[in-house]
Amino acid sequence: MKIIGINTSPREGSNSRIALEKALSTAAQKGADTELFDLNSMNIRTCQADDYCASNNGTCCQDDDLQQIYSAIKDAYGIILGTPIYMGNVSSLAKIFIDRLYAVMNGVDFYGVSSKKFSVIASQAAVDPPMYEYIKHNLETSVDVIRGMGFVVEDVELLIGNARENSISSKEDQLNKAIMVGNKIVR
Ligand SMILES: Cc1cc2nc3c(=O)[nH]c(=O)nc-3n(C[C@H](O)[C@H](O)[C@H](O)COP(=O)(O)O)c2cc1C
Incomplete structure (x- = not known):
């Protein structure tokens, strides 16, 4: 069983x-093969909207590093997307990743989407409810798109109060949420 992680934060000490990583190591303890992709250090372009994938069974014609991830998605039992919250929404790298899932959406049977689990872990700075209710709404909207493709959405965790790098390292409750994500995605 393969579980892949997609990291869309560019910074060192990303929460x-x-x-x-905690979710993936938990899944590994349960016997999963895991792989973590750092999108910020990969050569990835945005969707070119050429619709090649629509007439080629979900194959994206772009010769960039996302091809590795398409292969990994095809083999994966579960996918965990990690994203910082930027300006009230997922990061731009996460948005590019979701846009590039257009190819997967156009090849749902080829990729075996309906049997794959998908979880999301997001981190933000704000702690006041008025500051994050709309962010939760925006995050859910992105997740609805993923669900609409046919993925089995398992968990969506929004971790709050993480303005500084490595903030969550000392937050047992948030690390436990990550452990729960790892436990549930392999079930
Ligand atoms: C460009 C930018 C935009 C941000 N926008 C928000 C925001 O709208 N709401 C919020 O609560 N935090 C915001 N933050 C703070 C990050 O969401 C927060 O530091 C988060 O924990 C970063 O995740 P990471 O450590 O995984 O990179 C922003 C940070 C940056 C750099």
Whole structure:
């Protein structure tokens, strides 16, 4: 069983990446093969909207590093997307990743989407409810798109109060949420 993590934070000491690593190591303890992709250090372009994938069974014609991830998605039992919250929404790298899932959406049977689990871990700075209710709404909207493709959405965790790098390292409750994500995605 393969579980892949998609990290879309660019920074060292990324909280969402720490949570992603925790979820993946938990899944590995349960016997999963895991792989973590750092999108910020990969050569990835945005969707070119050429619709090649629509007439080629979900194959994206772009010769960039996302091809590795398409292969990994095809083999994966579960996918965990990690994202910082930027300006009230997922990061731009996460948005590019979701846009590039257009190819997967156009090849749902080829990729075996309906039997794959998908979880999301997001991290933000704000702690006041008025500051994050709309972010939760925006995050859910992105997740609805993923669900609409046919993925089985398992968990969506929004970790709050993480303005500084490595903030979650000392937050047992947030690390436990990441562990729960890792436990549930292999079930
Ligand atoms: C460009 C930018 C935009 C941000 N926008 C928000 C925001 O709208 N709401 C919020 O609560 N935090 C915001 N933050 C703070 C990050 O969401 C927060 O530091 C988060 O924990 C970063 O995740 P990471 O550590 O995984 O990179 C922003 C940070 C940056 C750099």
